[in-house]
Amino acid sequence: MAEFEVQKTQENLVYSRTKVLTDNVMHYCPGCSHGTVHKLIAEVIDEMNMQDKTIGVSPVGCAVFAYNYLDIDWAEAAHGRAPAVATAIKRLNPDKMVFTYQGDGDLAAIGTAETIHICNRGENVAIFFVNNGIYGMTGGQMAPTTLIGMKTATCPYGRDPKLHGFPYKIGNIVSQLEGTCYVTRQSVNTPAAVRKAKKAIRKAFENSLAGKGVSFVEFVGTCNSGWKMDPVAANKWMEENMIPAYPLGDLKDI
Amino acid sequence: MAKIKGTVVIDTEHCKGCKVCVVSCPCGVLDLSSQVNGKGYNYCYMANPDACTGCASCAIICPDTCITVYRQKFE
Amino acid sequence: MKEVKLMKGNEVLAEAAIRCGADAYFGYPITPQSEVMETLMEKKPWETTGMVVLQAESELASINMVYGGACCGKKVLTSSSSPGISLMCEGLTYLAGSELPCVIINVSRGGPGLGTIQPSQGDYFQATKGGGHGDYRLIVLAPNSVQEMHDFVFDAFDLAFKYRNPVMVLSDGVIGQMMEKVVLAEQRPRWTEQEIIEKCGDWALTGKTPDRKHNIITSLELDPYAFEKFNQKLVEKYNKVRENEVRYEEFMCDDADYVIVAFGSSARIGMKTMEMAREEGIKVGLLRPITLFPFPEKPIAALAERVKGFLSVELNTGQMVEDIKLAVNGKTPVEFFGRAGGAVFSPEEVYDALKEKLIK
Numbered sequence: 001m002a003e004f005e006v007q008k009t010q011e012n013l014v015y016s017r018t019k020v021l022t023d024n025v026m027h028y029c030p031g032c033s034h035g036t037v038h039k040l041i042a043e044v045i046d047e048m049n050m051q052d053k054t055i056g057v058s059p060v061g062c063a064v065f066a067y068n069y070l071d072i073d074w075a076e077a078a079h080g081r082a083p084a085v086a087t088a089i090k091r092l093n094p095d096k097m098v099f100t101y102q103g104d105g106d107l108a109a110i111g112t113a114e115t116i117h118i119c120n121r122g123e124n125v126a127i128f129f130v131n132n133g134i135y136g137m138t139g140g141q142m143a144p145t146t147l148i149g150m151k152t153a154t155c156p157y158g159r160d161p162k163l164h165g166f167p168y169k170i171g172n173i174v175s176q177l178e179g180t181c182y183v184t185r186q187s188v189n190t191p192a193a194v195r196k197a198k199k200a201i202r203k204a205f206e207n208s209l210a211g212k213g214v215s216f217v218e219f220v221g222t223c224n225s226g227w228k229m230d231p232v233a234a235n236k237w238m239e240e241n242m243i244p245a246y247p248l249g250d251l252k253d254i
Numbered sequence: 255m256a257k258i259k260g261t262v263v264i265d266t267e268h269c270k271g272c273k274v275c276v277v278s279c280p281c282g283v284l285d286l287s288s289q290v291n292g293k294g295y296n297y298c299y300m301a302n303p304d305a306c307t308g309c310a311s312c313a314i315i316c317p318d319t320c321i322t323v324y325r326q327k328f329e
Numbered sequence: 330m331k332e333v334k335l336m337k338g339n340e341v342l343a344e345a346a347i348r349c350g351a352d353a354y355f356g357y358p359i360t361p362q363s364e365v366m367e368t369l370m371e372k373k374p375w376e377t378t379g380m381v382v383l384q385a386e387s388e389l390a391s392i393n394m395v396y397g398g399a400c401c402g403k404k405v406l407t408s409s410s411s412p413g414i415s416l417m418c419e420g421l422t423y424l425a426g427s428e429l430p431c432v433i434i435n436v437s438r439g440g441p442g443l444g445t446i447q448p449s450q451g452d453y454f455q456a457t458k459g460g461g462h463g464d465y466r467l468i469v470l471a472p473n474s475v476q477e478m479h480d481f482v483f484d485a486f487d488l489a490f491k492y493r494n495p496v497m498v499l500s501d502g503v504i505g506q507m508m509e510k511v512v513l514a515e516q517r518p519r520w521t522e523q524e525i526i527e528k529c530g531d532w533a534l535t536g537k538t539p540d541r542k543h544n545i546i547t548s549l550e551l552d553p554y555a556f557e558k559f560n561q562k563l564v565e566k567y568n569k570v571r572e573n574e575v576r577y578e579e580f581m582c583d584d585a586d587y588v589i590v591a592f593g594s595s596a597r598i599g600m601k602t603m604e605m606a607r608e609e610g611i612k613v614g615l616l617r618p619i620t621l622f623p624f625p626e627k628p629i630a631a632l633a634e635r636v637k638g639f640l641s642v643e644l645n646t647g648q649m650v651e652d653i654k655l656a657v658n659g660k661t662p663v664e665f666f667g668r669a670g671g672a673v674f675s676p677e678e679v680y681d682a683l684k685e686k687l688i689k
Binding site: 052065071077087 | 381387398423538545549
């Protein structure tokens with residue numbers, strides 16, 4: 001088969017690691033959605049040629065170390081406060097491309113007020129929100145987005161709304177606010193979904209540069225360690241359970 | 255007849271053996287090796303290299319961005 | 330020509346913030362300091378110097394906005410009053426842990442809890458001993474006049490950038506609400522982007538250009554040995570501050586038998602007490618700490634060698650007195666007199682306390 005041996009030349013290269021990703025091995029568990037979303041953000045920054053003009057704000061949660069993986073300037077915010085931090089960064093640096101990267105506990109529990117108010121003020125930033133229905137970093141406790149019946153370390157018999165309240169769709173809530181221009185729910189479980197998610201990231205960044213207000217991109221993701229499944233099973237479980245509860249698609253696009 | 259062939263290079267030390275690429279490959283090219291890397295993961299490899307078309311599905315979905323893809327057209 | 334005006338303490342804070350070339354103010358209304366943001370909003374500095382003024386949804390948000398601005402090497406400040414500062418304590422420890430320069434003004438009121446809107450100095454411990462978690466220090470300046478409300482905004486920014494540390498101006502409702510003559514400084518220009526890169530480019534978020542590594546602002550370090558080293562680095566910084574930045578004023582201490590120690594508005598009342606005592610031939614002096622951290626330990630220790638006693642006079646139930654005792658180290662009596670809950674003492678009350686507790 002030597003006649004069909006593909007030459008590994010620049011000319012034949014169709015996919016390689018973007019230079020906006022550092023060489024560090026990510027601390028995430030095998031198959032974690034965070035890695036895929038990080039990569040997409042890095043690729044979009046690279047494609048927009050904005051590495052020197054992008055400032056990221058990382059959360060408290062699994063993505064706390066996001067700053068080790070994207071080769072841009074970063075601020076690490078206190079738990080839930082990334083939107084407040086990003087507000088100031090953008091207001092004081094209007095020419096910069098500013099985004100927050102947050103999980104469900106950070107954005108939809110402890111940081112709810114900051115989330116609502118950045119969206120209401122319509123700051124020109126992008127919010128990337130990974131919703132995997134669990135607190136990963138602290139060891140798999142219940143999140144505001146944990147599904148009814150889903151078992152976690154702090155709802156070991158399954159989430160009971162009488163005891164724990166209901167999961168909620170913060171994407172739908174922020175889509176109601178005047179300051180958001182683009183609210184969408186994506187996933188990264190298949191190559192097709194990844195391609196769509198990347199387009200959403202690009203659009204969010206472009207909106208922020210165009211001064212259109214907050215773009216809010218939610219990624220329904222997996223936490224295979226927290227869910228106690230292998231990565232492939234976690235993707236399947238997500239398709240069968242998470243996505244019906246958090247339907248994919250645009251909630252707002254103006 | 256022209257033929258499009260592809261190949262991938264896997265950074266086996268970055269690979270965590272999550273298998274997401276294996277199930278995403280439309281041509282059944284990849285599988286997990288019985289060998290392990292420095293971190294103890296069964297890394298992925300081209301079990302069926304001839305079937306690769308260089309579609310890059312595996313690389314696109316890889317959470318650790320450890321797959322590089324090449325594609326060449328043979329006339 | 331000098332610009333002299335009659336102004337309220339809180340309004341002067343706003344004026345000084347603009348004039349010192351601050352890049353942003355983030356705040357949330359709370360009595361007795363709401364005039365700071367009101368004055369800024371009225372003056373619209375974004376149209377003149379380009380300074381950003383933003384009303385946040387909470388003190389949590391405003392202190393984290395300060396964090397965001399400080400991350401970029403910008404001159405940012407906030408102001409609040411006691412309960413609001415309690416909310417900000419999370420942000421303060423992050424700011425200190427990330428070594429970010431910024432200015433926080435506390436026009437303090439009575440506590441604990443919702444307390445009262447009347448003046449108090451009950452936040453001495455919070456300002457000087459932490460408030461937030463972990464081993465950190467704020468540099469704390471205590472103005473006792475409207476003029477110092479003005480001057481200390483400038484000084485606070487200078488110290489903040491010199492040491493890459495948050496600086497608190499600890500005032501109180503008396504000085505915030507009081508009107509006095511003030512000499513205003515000339516408008517300083519805000520730093521340009523290029524100046525920020527020159528001054529803070531090795532750490533601030535100015536955009537990762539190809540000529541440098543990416544800058545990361547964080548207080549997270551999971552390696553205990555690395556983090557211990559970082560804590561030690563902070564200690565060294567605070568020791569430098571102790572060595573170089575102590576500020577205080579002494580009045581008639583040279584021949585004094587008794588010394589009143591008081592800061593901020595209490596020092597003004599203590600001054601009157603000192604004059605009353607001197608008129609009666611009792612040799613009373615006054616030492617006013619201007620920096621509460623670093624505390625003027627050495628001058629107090631030096632006085633302790635020869636005076637018959639100290640009276641700490643505070644608008645609280647006894648906080649700074651502990652630092653005086655540490656400085657005096659048992660060499661001479663240290664007594665306390667204070668009122669709390671928004672009540673303010675008269676010079677006569679202080680004099681009575683001085684006589685009862687020390688002179689006898």
